[in-house]
Amino acid sequence: MDFFDRFAIPHASPAIYASMVAIVLTSVAIVAGLTYFKKWGYLWREWLTTVDHKRIGIMYLLSALLMLFRGGVDAIMMRAQLAAPESKLLDAQHYNEIFTTHGVVMILFMAMPFIIGFMNFVVPLQIGARDVAFPRLNAISFWLFFMGAMLFNISFVVGGSPDAGWTSYFPLAGNEFSESVGTNYYMIAIQIAGIGTLMTGINFMTTILKMRAPGMTLMKMPMFTWSSLITNAIIVFAFPVLTVLLAMGTMDRLFGTQFFTTENGGMDMLWANFFWVWGHPEVYILILPAFGIYSQVISTFARRNLYGYKSMVWSMVIISLLSFLVWVHHFFTMGQGALANSIFSITTMAIAVPTGVKIFNWLLTLWKGKIVITTPMLYSMLFIPLFTIGGVTGVMLGMSAADYQYHNTMFLVAHFHMVIIPGVVFAMLAGLTFYWPKMFGFMLNERIGKLTAWIIAISTLVAFMPMFFTGLDGQARRMYTYSEATGFGPLNMISFVGALGLAAGFVLLVYNVYYSTRYASRDISADPWDARTLEWATHTPVPSYNFAVEPQVSSEEPLWDAKKNGHELFKGEYKEIHMPNNSGVPFIMSSIFFVWGFSFVFSLWIPLILATIGIFACMTHRSFEKDHGHHISVKEIEETEEKLRGA
Amino acid sequence: MRELFPAKQVMGFVFSLVLTAVALLVYFLDMSFTTGMTILLITAFVQAGLQLVVFMHAGETKDKGAIYTNIYYGLIIALVTIFGTLLTMVWDM
Numbered sequence: 012m013d014f015f016d017r018f019a020i021p022h023a024s025p026a027i028y029a030s031m032v033a034i035v036l037t038s039v040a041i042v043a044g045l046t047y048f049k050k051w052g053y054l055w056r057e058w059l060t061t062v063d064h065k066r067i068g069i070m071y072l073l074s075a076l077l078m079l080f081r082g083g084v085d086a087i088m089m090r091a092q093l094a095a096p097e098s099k100l101l102d103a104q105h106y107n108e109i110f111t112t113h114g115v116v117m118i119l120f121m122a123m124p125f126i127i128g129f130m131n132f133v134v135p136l137q138i139g140a141r142d143v144a145f146p147r148l149n150a151i152s153f154w155l156f157f158m159g160a161m162l163f164n165i166s167f168v169v170g171g172s173p174d175a176g177w178t179s180y181f182p183l184a185g186n187e188f189s190e191s192v193g194t195n196y197y198m199i200a201i202q203i204a205g206i207g208t209l210m211t212g213i214n215f216m217t218t219i220l221k222m223r224a225p226g227m228t229l230m231k232m233p234m235f236t237w238s239s240l241i242t243n244a245i246i247v248f249a250f251p252v253l254t255v256l257l258a259m260g261t262m263d264r265l266f267g268t269q270f271f272t273t274e275n276g277g278m279d280m281l282w283a284n285f286f287w288v289w290g291h292p293e294v295y296i297l298i299l300p301a302f303g304i305y306s307q308v309i310s311t312f313a314r315r316n317l318y319g320y321k322s323m324v325w326s327m328v329i330i331s332l333l334s335f336l337v338w339v340h341h342f343f344t345m346g347q348g349a350l351a352n353s354i355f356s357i358t359t360m361a362i363a364v365p366t367g368v369k370i371f372n373w374l375l376t377l378w379k380g381k382i383v384i385t386t387p388m389l390y391s392m393l394f395i396p397l398f399t400i401g402g403v404t405g406v407m408l409g410m411s412a413a414d415y416q417y418h419n420t421m422f423l424v425a426h427f428h429m430v431i432i433p434g435v436v437f438a439m440l441a442g443l444t445f446y447w448p449k450m451f452g453f454m455l456n457e458r459i460g461k462l463t464a465w466i467i468a469i470s471t472l473v474a475f476m477p478m479f480f481t482g483l484d485g486q487a488r489r490m491y492t493y494s495e496a497t498g499f500g501p502l503n504m505i506s507f508v509g510a511l512g513l514a515a516g517f518v519l520l521v522y523n524v525y526y527s528t529r530y531a532s533r534d535i536s537a538d539p540w541d542a543r544t545l546e547w548a549t550h551t552p553v554p555s556y557n558f559a560v561e562p563q564v565s566s567e568e569p570l571w572d573a574k575k576n577g578h579e580l581f582k583g584e585y586k587e588i589h590m591p592n593n594s595g596v597p598f599i600m601s602s603i604f605f606v607w608g609f610s611f612v613f614s615l616w617i618p619l620i621l622a623t624i625g626i627f628a629c630m631t632h633r634s635f636e637k638d639h640g641h642h643i644s645v646k647e648i649e650e651t652e653e654k655l656r657g658a
Numbered sequence: 659m660r661e662l663f664p665a666k667q668v669m670g671f672v673f674s675l676v677l678t679a680v681a682l683l684v685y686f687l688d689m690s691f692t693t694g695m696t697i698l699l700i701t702a703f704v705q706a707g708l709q710l711v712v713f714m715h716a717g718e719t720k721d722k723g724a725i726y727t728n729i730y731y732g733l734i735i736a737l738v739t740i741f742g743t744l745l746t747m748v749w750d751m
């Protein structure tokens with residue numbers, strides 16, 4: 012039995028046992044359902060082996076939604092615990108595990124797949140391409156992300172959750188203070204998902220630089236494509252730091268190296284340093300595609316072109332560079348001198364300038380526009396004032412002297428939620444509503460959608476504004492409780508109500524999906540929002556080859572040109588189309604990665620070696636495989652086009 | 659025959675071996691820490707540039723603008739990261 016002891020949970024509770032049962036029951040239900048409805052073949056052929064960027068995009072989005080709910084349940088538990096002083100709902104250890112899981116899940120397994128999902132679905136369509144540059148690699152990226160996320164998610168029922176915060180600072184994250192395998196999960200699961208993300212970065216940079224439709228010069232790319240290009244460049248430069256850092260952390264924990272220990276020449280704060288060398292660019296990786304979505308939505312529903320296209324592009328280029336120059340603002344209080352802090356204070360304030368430029372560009376786009384309020388537009392309009400609150404408090408935190416007061420208090424927690432929720436989450440919900448008809452062939456209900464947007468926006472304020480005040484009064488972050496005498500009770504109760512409101516908003520979102528699936532009209536045009544860019548120029552549902560004829564582009568709004576100025580989008584005749592073949596190898600290889608990661612977490616060296624051999628076998632197979640893709644004949648294209656036009 | 663003989667690659671190969679040998683001297687000869695680090699840094703950067711240009715064909719295609727922009731961008735970020743880290747973790751502690 013000794014062998015199995017390691018899989019036990021060091022700090023169990025009835026809730027965790029209940030979750031175990033729930034996980035087993037759900038898994039059984041899924042397997043039974045798939046078998047009963049004979050869907051295994053469909054699942055394998057159409058989804059698990061697909062290399063189609065649209066399907067991979069949809070799988071990313073579904074995973075992100077799933078993780079949003081996992082992270083959301085964690086958030087509700089934390090807020091419930093803090094709602095009243097001296098509460099006994101959770102003990103300190105559980106609270107630690109929950110905020111760590113919440114942070115990692117929300118940033119790496121919710122926000123990241125959300126933006127990458129949209130890039131997958133939208134970018135190739137927007138630039139008039141048939142797929143990404145390396146479709147097979149794209150499938151590997153997705154499955155590595157997915158397996159990494161799943162590995163992380165089982166930690167709380169097998170061996171114990173990580174509990175050193177999503178930043179996992181050493182020496183706390185070292186063996187001495189984090190004895191369970193939890194932090195191993197952190198190191199390995201994020202490593203696997205991160206490799207997938209790095210490959211996405213390379214893939215999309217190549218796609219955008221090499222595969223644009225004729226006539227689409229760099230300065231004629233739609234704004235979402237621009238933001239994706241910049242984002243992927245940041246990914247390519249920032250993620251290697253994380254990869255190396257996690258490898259060093261793993262070695263410290265498993266092989267006795269001394270990179271981040273406090274003795275033998277180790278440097279514990281070096282972890283914090285390199286974590287934020289990756290971590291700060293990471294927040295811009297999340298926000299830039301969100302800005303791209305807002306730009307598309309705002310120009311579509313202000314019914315005009317984007318104000319200041321060039322300054323939008325340049326501000327993103329500048330942000331991408333500056334985002335690598337500010338990381339020390341996350342640990343101003345570490346003890347370094349005034350010189351270093353002053354330098355990083357100044358760079359931090361500088362980055363607010365290009366961000367401000369973008370806000371003004373959106374305002375000026377609205378100024379001269381004929382505004383149509385739809386759900387995506389409502390999210391975008393709510394985003395501007397709410398995000399400004401987050402941004403302004405960010406500048407406050409950026410002043411290193413003042414930060415000694417704010418650091419590690421609820422003020423900080425309020426700040427980053429006020430940027431991440433209005434900035435990223437609203438954009439994802441706007442994008443989801445906006446692109447839903449292109450993805451699934453019907454629209455989400457607008458009345459429920461707008462109600463959801465209002466509930467989420469108001470609840471965000473109710474949940475996070477009180478934290479600014481308790482933070483200034485000294486309520487520390489990551490503390491599982493506080494005494495009655497502090498007087499933090501009432502404000503925290505308000506905050507809990509806001510959290511419940513957010514939960515209600517997300518439930519309403521799910522209800523909207525259910526309601527619209529049942530009742531919404533399937534008879535919609537390929538361009539239901541009267542939009543301006545190429546993704547709306549092809550049919551709904553989008554055929555596997557995207558465009559039967561390669562589109563011609565002469566401005567950043569080709570579809571609008573075609574609709575209003577008689578621009579001819581599709582010149583020429585059907586030609587045979589060359590498309591990549593599906594493959595099961597990405598899924599199989601990533602599943603082996605899961606086994607690899609699991610073995611690593613528990614130091615099971617023999618399975619680890621076998622899994623490593625398996626991974627190399629998959630790569631060798633790929634090297635020798637003769638796969639030239641397949642061709643879609645002109646006749647087949649004609650039939651498909653005929654059918655889609657009729658429908 | 660001239661066109662067939664990859665003179666540039668052979669020269670590059672020899673030169674990269676020389677660079678490796680020079681770097682190894684730091685281990686085998688007795689020298690101060692500063693001299694040793696200087697030699698290592700210089701040979702490392704020259705070696706990386708050589709590999710990129712000669713063996714990874716940077717600059718041989720139409721998109722050399724994009725390739726060099728990326729390389730310079732990466733270089734700038736690497737240097738900023740290293741010197742910023744030295745500043746906060748060592749020099750200004």
Ligand code: HEM
Nearest residue numbers: 086089110111114117118122176177431488489490510513
């Ligand atoms: C449903 C709404 C949400 C609520 C009520 C909520 C609440 C909280 C709370 C109470 C904490 C811990 C504070 C402490 O240190 O004691 C926290 C931390 C955090 N949250 Fe949220 N959150 C929400 C949504 C999000 C979203 C959407 C994201 C990211 C996209 C996010 C990212 C984070 C991060 C990164 C931390 C820091 C974790 C750490 O300190 O290790 N949260 N949140």
Ligand SMILES: [Cu+2]
Nearest residue numbers: 291338340341
């Ligand atoms: Cu930052």
